[in-house]
Amino acid sequence: MIRIENIHKSFDGKPVLRGISGTFEKGEPNLIIGSSGTGKSVLLKCIVGLIEPDEGHVYFDDKEFTNSNRDTKTEIRRQIGMLFQGGALFDSKTVEQNVMFPLDVLTKMPKAEKLDRVNFCLERVGLAGQNHKMPSEISGGMKKRVGIARAIVNNSSYLFCDEPNSGLDPQTSILIDELILEITEEYNITTIVVTHDMNSVLGIGDKIMFLYKGEKLWEGNKNEIMTSGIKEFDDFVFANKVMRKLREI
Numbered sequence: 321m322i323r324i325e326n327i328h329k330s331f332d333g334k335p336v337l338r339g340i341s342g343t344f345e346k347g348e349p350n351l352i353i354g355s356s357g358t359g360k361s362v363l364l365k366c367i368v369g370l371i372e373p374d375e376g377h378v379y380f381d382d383k384e385f386t387n388s389n390r391d392t393k394t395e396i397r398r399q400i401g402m403l404f405q406g407g408a409l410f411d412s413k414t415v416e417q418n419v420m421f422p423l424d425v426l427t428k429m430p431k432a433e434k435l436d437r438v439n440f441c442l443e444r445v446g447l448a449g450q451n452h453k454m455p456s457e458i459s460g461g462m463k464k465r466v467g468i469a470r471a472i473v474n475n476s477s478y479l480f481c482d483e484p485n486s487g488l489d490p491q492t493s494i495l496i497d498e499l500i501l502e503i504t505e506e507y508n509i510t511t512i513v514v515t516h517d518m519n520s521v522l523g524i525g526d527k528i529m530f531l532y533k534g535e536k537l538w539e540g541n542k543n544e545i546m547t548s549g550i551k552e553f554d555d556f557v558f559a560n561k562v563m564r565k566l567r568e569i
């Protein structure tokens with residue numbers, strides 16, 4: 321579980337996050353949604369420590385992260401897996417080398433054990449036997465799968481996905497969402513997914529936080545999105561034609 325308390329962040333005097341609090345539970349994907357520029361990525365970066373918030377606290381399973389010493393931060397960071405926008409694979413490394421990378425950097429595991437773990441993760445994401453392909457030889461959806469395998473290879477307790485569906489067709493997007501959901505449930509991971517994809521919201525949105533201009537305006541699940549009664553949230557949800565049609569039914 322991850323808990324955030326009163327997170328504030330400004331850049332050059334311009335507030336981007338204005339006191340966001342909330343809880344992200346284990347074993348289910350937690351979605352952060354909102355329009356472009358509303359602060360989703362900055363919030364994610366504040367949670368993982370890539371950006372220092374001006375105010376507020378982040379707790380990983382009740383261990384404070386924000387004001388902790390370097391050792392505690394390192395220990396928590398070791399348990400974090402990240403799936404970046406676009407996959408962010410190393411182009412000059414094979415699929416196997418990409419997935420093994422966190423084990424090379426973070427562990428002293430013997431090579432054979434690392435390879436077993438890499439193969440287990442590749443199989444889990446449906447890429448068994450693709451070890452020696454280069455990123456340039458695989459599709460966008462496969463790259464995301466490699467990214468997911470790399471994010472969980474170190475037995476991560478926390479998984480962060482920034483726009484996991486960007487650049488994918490709708491069918492592949494659904495498969496990637498389902499994979500994230502399955503892995504989250506199976507390994508009881510605390511997963512946070514940043515997205516503005518309404519298909520993801522309807523597919524895996526059992527816990528959703530809606531940000532608007534740096535504030536949390538709504539929280540709920542996919543069954544409650546039609547009845548929030550909040551204009552800014554409705555404007556976001558029903559900007560999508562399919563959602564407008566659904567409302568009419």
Ligand SMILES: Nc1ncnc2c1ncn2[C@@H]1O[C@H](COP(=O)(O)OP(=O)(O)OP(=O)(O)O)[C@@H](O)[C@H]1O
Pocket residue numbers: 331336354355356357358359360361362363516
């Ligand atoms: N390092 C930075 N320095 C200055 N401003 C920044 C920095 N990072 C983000 N911002 C600003 O913070 C605001 C929120 O950006 P953020 O990337 O969090 O939006 P977002 O909701 O993730 O948008 P998108 O859906 O388009 O990715 C934007 O106005 C952006 O320009």
